[in-house]
Amino acid sequence: MSEVKLSAVTRTDFGKGASRQARRDGQVPGVIYGHGTTPKHVDVEGHGLMMALKTPNVLISLDIKGDGTELVIPKAIQRHPVKRSLTHVDFLIVKKGEKVTVDVPVVTEGELAPGANMLETLLTAVSVEAEATHIPTEITVSVEGLEAGASIHAKDLVLPAGTTLAVDGETAVLQVVAPQAEEPAAEAAEEGAEA
Structure with a gap:
């Protein structure tokens, strides 16, 4: 399975208002966790993420602006109940060779x-x-x-x-x-x- 490269930025504002603003700007709020690390809150490019998620269990290389790259898989995806647009995604950090x-x-x-x-x-x-x-x-x-x-x-x-x-x-x-x-x-x- 090939990696899909997406860009992301660290999220500093939290709450419904900040999440709505991110979605209006074409971003999808998300959180990255795993391997005992502190969870990172990010906004990921919306269109690229939507296309990547058409493949089940897609492997994503997230290039986080100013914070390096994380290899992740989507673990939980939340969608708007009517529009079916992405509202939030949880990502699990994975390492090459890990099961x-x-x-x-x-x-x-x-x-x-x-x-x-x-x-x-x-x-x-x-x-x-x-x-x-x-x-x-x-x-x-x-x-x-x-x-x-x-x-x-x-x-x-x-x-x-x-x-x-x-x-x-x-x-x-x-x-x-x-x-x-x-x-x-x-x-x-x-x-x-x-x-």
Whole structure:
């Protein structure tokens, strides 16, 4: 995974007013923590951060004006409930070679066995432990030819080299279910009339 370079400035003003002003100026308030360091409050360039966050668990090299560079991954992202714009981001400091636990999206490929079966997704992401500079962007699982009753557990996922599960291997990720028979329309109408 390649690093995304973003610029940031140390934040000295705190509170809602300062945060709103930063967002009006195209910045996103954030905090950097980890490795026993004192948390650093920063304002990060908004557009670049928004684009970087399109990649899950993106590795970001934050160039903090007058305070050096930190290698971080986003840990908690807050968005505006209506506009969905970024309002705050927590960053975790990581070091090259260090292992981190992150949630990686699960992506399916292939077609189920013929019939009216449905794929039920129980987990959209799985917790894994991986080196901070080699976090997988997604885990692909094939559902080709699976029939009703089949399920895929965390232990069945094919993980990239150097990546291990951080959840119980017996945790169900996907399952194939037969569709529920719908009640005939005539019976439903009769029940409605009786009520």
